[in-house]
Amino acid sequence: MPLDRDASTADALLTDLYLDAVLAGRSFRGEVGLDAGIGTAGSTPDPAPSGRLDPAVRAVSDRLRHDLVRVHPSFRFEERLATRLAEAAIVLRVPAAVGAEGHVVPFRSPSRRPVGGPDGTAAAMDADHLPAGIETGLDIDRRDLARPLLIGGALTSAALSLAGAALVAWRRARPGSPMARAARAVRDAHDAATGGPGHRLPFDTRRFD
């Protein structure tokens, strides 16, 4: 039934044009048909595909235009949903970054324990022999370590720095081992005998007597 289908499509198009005019508040150009052409006011009329607009369709369109009204929600619902959407929007606006779940905690204060020894004298002495930069890092007793630190990378870096400074201080303060002293003596004797660049003065060699 191609003809029926075409006629139905044409009628549907005619109805659509009529609805366009009605819903836009324009007047439809009466009972248009094959001779007059079909169109809405203010637009180019299309060629009429079939006959006239069905009076029943026209009447029910007018009626539904009046009867099918838009229903508004309650003000209370509108505001409640607006609040909920605002809350959801805030959550969406600030996505959690990597590590953002961490929190600031105070660094636990040390028990004032000296680094060098139980009596604290060694620590003071060692600190006196260190360069200024390392000395500052080693001066744990005089520092207030109760400062906030972010758990994670910052705390790790601080711990490595403290451990490194303590290691340097320990190695600088510790006297050389017997083997090291022997090696230095052999090298100095060799330099004195050959007059090489590492030649030391006599008071230097008497150091081991």
Place this chain on the structure above:
Amino acid sequence: MVRPVFGRVSVTRRAAPARADRAARVAHLDRDRALVEAAQLDPTRFDALYRRYLAQVYSYAYYELGDHHDAEDATERTFLAALTNLSRFEERARPADGEGASTFRVWLFQIARNTIANQRRGRRRRPAAPLDAAALVADPLDLEGRAAVRDEAAAAWNAVGRLPADRRRALVLRFVEEMSTAEIAGILGRSEGAVRVLIHRALRTVARDLGEGDGARGSRR
């Protein structure tokens, strides 16, 4: 009249180089484009879109579900889903779609349609006749006329409610939301021609149901 086209893109069109077409799309100013872009950058600015379309979405849900509480529930789900997925929304309006084109509205109503469908599947309910809302049409000072108009409005609502789902949706979107055929086609996932036929047949069915066109009530208004 230039008709916006929101239907599915044909295979031929999809296969063609899309650079010029994309540029044309970008150049076109969607009616809601500024609001959508602002909300995509800052979700807290979604409120403007919400205020603009709340009544439309709620009304559509009410006509579909026939209950205020169900309509509120569907409306809430629709807007929450729209807000959550707004970053994925892509404007597809073109200059040929016309001045008032808004693909955001089509997109929003697609969400509403799916939400309502899920809700209906869960409750297995037929839409009830919204008689209370029909009373809003009447003049509050004209008691006798109000009763008559209310009855007629209720009859019209009942007739629409008895339509098959697709016809009912198309009719509600056309008359209540005053959408174009192209927008309805985008929401229902059909061609414009199919939507025209759908609406035409729906009107004929309602007319037959209400007895319109037989001279009894055709000249009522």
